[in-house]
Structure formats: structure tokens, C-alpha cells
Amino acid sequence: MIRRHDGYYAQFLIDHEREEKKELTGKQTALDVGLNFFYTDCSGNQIDNPRFLRKDERKIKKWQRRLSRTQKGSQNRSKARNKLGRAHLKVSRRRNDWVCKLAQHVIQSHDLVAVENLRIRNMVKNHHLAKSISDAAWYRFREWLEYFGRIYGVPVIAVEPRNTSQNCSNCGEKVVKSLSTRTHRCPHCKYETDRDHNASRNILKAALKQLSNTVGQTEINASREIDLCYVGETQPSKSARTPRKRKSK
Numbered sequence: 001m002i003r004r005h006d007g008y009y010a011q012f013l014i015d016h017e018r019e020e021k022k023e024l025t026g027k028q029t030a031l032d033v034g035l036n037f038f039y040t041d042c043s044g045n046q047i048d049n050p051r052f053l054r055k056d057e058r059k060i061k062k063w064q065r066r067l068s069r070t071q072k073g074s075q076n077r078s079k080a081r082n083k084l085g086r087a088h089l090k091v092s093r094r095r096n097d098w099v100c101k102l103a104q105h106v107i108q109s110h111d112l113v114a115v116e117n118l119r120i121r122n123m124v125k126n127h128h129l130a131k132s133i134s135d136a137a138w139y140r141f142r143e144w145l146e147y148f149g150r151i152y153g154v155p156v157i158a159v160e161p162r163n164t165s166q167n168c169s170n171c172g173e174k175v176v177k178s179l180s181t182r183t184h185r186c187p188h189c190k191y192e193t194d195r196d197h198n199a200s201r202n203i204l205k206a207a208l209k210q211l212s213n214t215v216g217q218t219e220i221n222a223s224r225e226i227d228l229c230y231v232g233e234t235q236p237s238k239s240a241r242t243p244r245k246r247k248s249k
């Protein structure tokens, strides 16, 4: 049993092999995390950061202020602490729910998904970026991507972020730009596109290269074993939830 601010929850450890059938889509993509969007993919689709994160953040701040104004050991203090705990819980559930559904959608509509292997901890330490990565929603999103990737047999490939925003995804030349430069304009091949779109194309390229280097050695997605600590806070949307096979080894 685990205790949360709104009650007790039973926790189950599910150890089973779950596989879902998925038709090939013929589409591969890479997701680039940007400052302005949650991600940008290779088709130029941009997903906005969810607004509710900011709204919820304000609520948390409100309860933090109230808590700090209360007297130690007072009834008001424990009340405020409980409210704050509930607010935190609500935020994390909402965020988790959002990234879970988004990740499932991305996996279902592609045959391969590439991402940057960002060191989230470093990003969070940086105050300017902390807000922009939406409370590390990206981190949870990555976990769900990998989870659904295993279920649907879609490789999720993480590549080292090396010059993905600087290099030209069309000709490969380095085109140096500052963080505020939103458009990639290549003086060498004249290729012009959104900065994050250019980056996502580079991420996909790097992933495919990485894949062709390793494909001989290990079979992709060989292990479908899932050890998942399922707290039951987020329900994957219906289609992923229904046929749950339990196979004995």
C-alpha cells in the first residue's frame, strides 16, 4: 500500500509479456524537444506545451504561500500542507496522463521513433530551461514512449545530441546559430526550415545511422519483457488497455 495525499493505493507489480498488433505505417520520425514546443517532428508537426501545466503551477505556488504564512504545529498548517500535497498530486497525474496518451499516439502512428538522449537532470538544474521542459514532462513522455515502443514493437532510438540543431539536415554542413535563431538557413545548399524541424531531421538521420551500425549485432527490440511498477494513476487509452495477454514462460 502506498499513501498519497488523497488516500491509500494498492500497488501491483505486473510482470507479463504484453504485445499489441500494429500495422506498419511506413513512417519514421524523430522528436526534437524545443523551448517553444513540447516537440517538433520530422513532418514539421509541432506539439504545444500543455497550458494546464502553467495553470497548475500557479495553484501550487498559491498553496505554498499559504503554507508559509501558517504557524508551526497549527491546524491551518496541516490543512495547507494537505492542500499543497493534493495540488502536487493533481499536477503530476494530469501531466502523466497527457504524456501517456501522446506517447501512445506517436508510437501507434510510426514504425520507428528517434529521440535525443537528453540529460534531463542537467536541464532541470538550469532554471531557464526548467520551466520550458514543462516540469520534466518530457522525461515521463520518454518513459511512456519506450513502454509503448516495446508493446507495439516500435523501436525507440535515443541518439546523443551532437550538433543536431547546428548541422544542416539537408547537406550536413555546420550552420552555427544562437538559441534565439528560430530558422535554419543554410548558406551552402540554401535549405531553409524551422530550427526544431531541422534538428528533428538530424536526429532521425543519426538514429538510422546508429541502427545500421548495430543491427548486425543485436536484434532490435529483442527483449519484450516488461517489468512495470503499475501504480494505476494513468490509464493508457482504451485501445492499448483491452487485450491484455498473459503468457506463462
Ligand SMILES: [Zn+2]
Residues within 6 Å of the ligand: 168, 169, 170, 171, 172, 173, 186, 187, 188, 189, 190, 191
Ligand atoms: Zn545545407
